[in-house]
Amino acid sequence: MSAAADQAAVEKVLAGDTSAFEDIVRRWQGPLVNLAYRFCRDRDRAEEMAQEAFLRTYRSLANWRREAAFSTWLFALATNLYCSELRRIPVRTVRLDDIVEPKDGRAVDGGLEEEDQDRVVRRAVFALPPKYREALILFYFHEMDVASTARSLALPEGTVKARLSRGREMLRSKLSKQLGEPLLRKET
Amino acid sequence: MRQDDFDSILSKDEEIIPSSGFVVSVMDAVRHETEAPPPIPFPWKRALPGLSAAGFALVSVFVVGITLFIGETATQPLPAKLLSAFALIFQGWNAVGASWIVLALVLSLASVKLSRHFVSDKA
Numbered sequence: 001m002s003a004a005a006d007q008a009a010v011e012k013v014l015a016g017d018t019s020a021f022e023d024i025v026r027r028w029q030g031p032l033v034n035l036a037y038r039f040c041r042d043r044d045r046a047e048e049m050a051q052e053a054f055l056r057t058y059r060s061l062a063n064w065r066r067e068a069a070f071s072t073w074l075f076a077l078a079t080n081l082y083c084s085e086l087r088r089i090p091v092r093t094v095r096l097d098d099i100v101e102p103k104d105g106r107a108v109d110g111g112l113e114e115e116d117q118d119r120v121v122r123r124a125v126f127a128l129p130p131k132y133r134e135a136l137i138l139f140y141f142h143e144m145d146v147a148s149t150a151r152s153l154a155l156p157e158g159t160v161k162a163r164l165s166r167g168r169e170m171l172r173s174k175l176s177k178q179l180g181e182p183l184l185r186k187e188t
Numbered sequence: 189m190r191q192d193d194f195d196s197i198l199s200k201d202e203e204i205i206p207s208s209g210f211v212v213s214v215m216d217a218v219r220h221e222t223e224a225p226p227p228i229p230f231p232w233k234r235a236l237p238g239l240s241a242a243g244f245a246l247v248s249v250f251v252v253g254i255t256l257f258i259g260e261t262a263t264q265p266l267p268a269k270l271l272s273a274f275a276l277i278f279q280g281w282n283a284v285g286a287s288w289i290v291l292a293l294v295l296s297l298a299s300v301k302l303s304r305h306f307v308s309d310k311a
């Protein structure tokens with residue numbers, strides 16, 4: 001994905017060529033829909049949210065200041081929209097305390113099968129308070145890059161690190177009740 | 189659970205592919221947005237005389253109230269002064285017909301909000 005191609009498409013759109021926006025949509029539809037999906041875990045809603053993000057992008061293209069990469073600006077705009085949208089109509093979640101261990105007869109060592117464990121961890125992330133959940137979702141979406149996460153959330157890196165640390169701590173403390181002993185190693 | 193465990197679980201999230209009609213749907217919405225007439229701006233020029241009158245009325249009530257309060261209660265003790273102050277504010281309020289101005293402003297605001305609501309619903 002080339003920054004120059006983004007810039008060229010933006011210039012065309014700003015000059016009145018609406019169809020040039022299609023290049024931007026084609027280039028960024030995957031990341032924006034996937035980011036939305038990570039926030040809501042619902043494919044249809046993810047596409048609706050991504051569509052709204054593109055519309056807002058179109059409306060505010062003139063506000064993009066060229067000192068930031070187009071992708072940075074786009075992700076910040078989309079993140080802001082997704083967070084507000086999910087605060088307005090939240091994803092149905094269970095409280096952290098109510099996450100129960102799935103019954104799985106195959107797990108004989110007291111731990112869960114890998115698939116169940118993944119599911120329990122993901123559900124636990126969704127049960128976190130929004131500010132920790134948003135930081136964790138974005139951190140893993142941005143391939144564990146704190147700087148990108150901070151830019152998307154428009155927060156200082158220190159705040160993001162603190163939220164990630166606190167979010168993981170909450171997960172660790174709640175999940176210790178749910179996951180088997182072999183996975184409950186103390187962090188070194 | 190160690191950080192590594194979280195990292196390995198949360199990093200390997202499934203990737204979804206946008207549906208085939210997604211780009212078309214977005215571009216339809218964009219074109220619809222482009223073709224839609226621009227929102228009607230708030231008529232500041234027309235509203236300005238009313239807003240100025242309302243501001244003037246409020247300032248008048250305040251000034252008249254303070255003047256009467258200072259003039260009539262200079263010799264009274266504090267609780268009586270407070271009661272007089274409320275009475276004078278009420279008098280001043282009635283004198284300039286502030287209730288009608290406030291009612292007119294509330295109705296104007298409600299009609300602006302309502303019309304904006306209808307416009308946004310249609311969009």
